[in-house]
Amino acid sequence: MSQISENELKRISDKNMERFYDYLRLESVSAQGRQIKQTAEAVQALIENTGGESKVLKLEGAHPVVYGFFEAGPTGDSEKTLLFYDHYDVQPEDPLDEWRTEPFEPTVKEGILYARGVSDNKANLMARINAIEAYKNTEGGLPVNVKFFVEGEEEIGSPHVDDYLKTYADLFAADVCIWEAGSKDSDERLGISAGIKGIAYYEARVTSADIDMHSSLAAIADNSAWRLVQALASMRNVKNEITVDGFYDMMTPPTELEKKVLAEMPFDPDASKQNYGLKHSLITDQLTYSPEEALVFYPTLTISGLLSGYTGLGTKTILPRQALAKIDVRLVPGYEPDKVTKLLREHLDKNGFEDVELELLTSVMPFRTNLEDSFVKTVIDSAKKVYGEDKVVLEPNSAGTGPMYGFGKYLNVPILGSGTEWVKSGAHAPNENIRLSDFYQGVEHMVVLLESYKDS
Ligand SMILES: [Zn+2]
Structure with a gap:
């Protein structure tokens, strides 16, 4: 794999746990406008303290977006720029009485880190920062240029993302984009999405x-x-x-490749029925297409x-x-x-x-990356190196929604997600959490990905 050992990555992550906790302590609830400015400034400081350039951008009536830039190192490929999309805002913490720990006091129990916003999506920003930091101490430095777009309105529907992208299209110009999130399923497979509904x-x-x-x-x-x-x-x-x-x-009818990728996606209808306690059979039983097609293509x-x-x-x-x-x-x-x-x-x-x-x-608006784009293979192959050959699942688009469309429109980049969540992360719910082992793997994936992208 990479020139940076797993031990070194763990050392960097452990060393920086306190700064991660400080980030989790910020009550950046966008719906209630709490600690938004402080958190944007904290993200700026995080980027600057890791050796990057950063600006807090502000549009009238909008929560700030944090811009970050890290230049490729001496032996890196400075022609290539990878953009990370993350958000620093979180959902409200209630119902408070259902939390077993304080939502804004990060707490580790049996290898699991609990805090509001940790899975969605503060851990992912931190994993990316840790990966960049790991490259700082190497001779070659960062393999490619890296930019950050960190917004503060994702949890309220990202009403100003397109305005920011339109205004600052040159600043955020990049070749490829890694989205905020990605989760392991109940069989420990990491899902990588190439789009959203x-x-x-x-x-x-x-x-x-x-x-x-x-x-x-x-x-x-x-x-x-x-x-x-x-x-x-x-x-x-x-x-x-x-x-x-x-x-x-x-x-738009799915392409042959999209259909092929869908056919490889695992889906267990009984697990869905059980997870939600469904009282009826799946509605697709009466339709002409499968549950997988319904989730992705319809x-x-x-x-x-x-x-x-x-x-x-x-x-x-x-x-x-x-x-x-x-x-x-x-x-x-x-x-x-x-x-x-x-x-x-x-x-x-x-x-x-x-x-x-x-x-x-x-x-x-919906968005789906062209699966023929070579970046798709780069991301999937790099994930397989870290998570295992049969532990990575590509989905043409997720069944959920996010503000990807503007990135495709104004920056014209392929977009894929990767993240440190697991099946019981409980995003938006009480006792939101990630497993620390997933966090370390997430850092490792970002390290391997940056190098693979340089070599692609
Ligand atoms: Zn969310």
């Missing part, structure tokens, strides 16, 4: 009267709850197919919440004046939020639901 999130509302009414009036007055559920029901049939005209036509249309009328104790006979639903549409390549909005609106109008208001609350 996008999202279009809506609120749908029906208002049928000025006031709630005595339900005897249901004999003559329309009911907002009925209107809304009928409108929603018209969008999906009992076989779970989305019945909005043109909905599936937007999809869009979803989900009722995320419903609210109307009386739902308290006992009975209250009213006819609700208003009904509301939250709808979450996960997008795959080919889908654009505005086109989805147009189709949903047309569907409602065509089916007599002109009175159903539909408002797009937030949206993120």
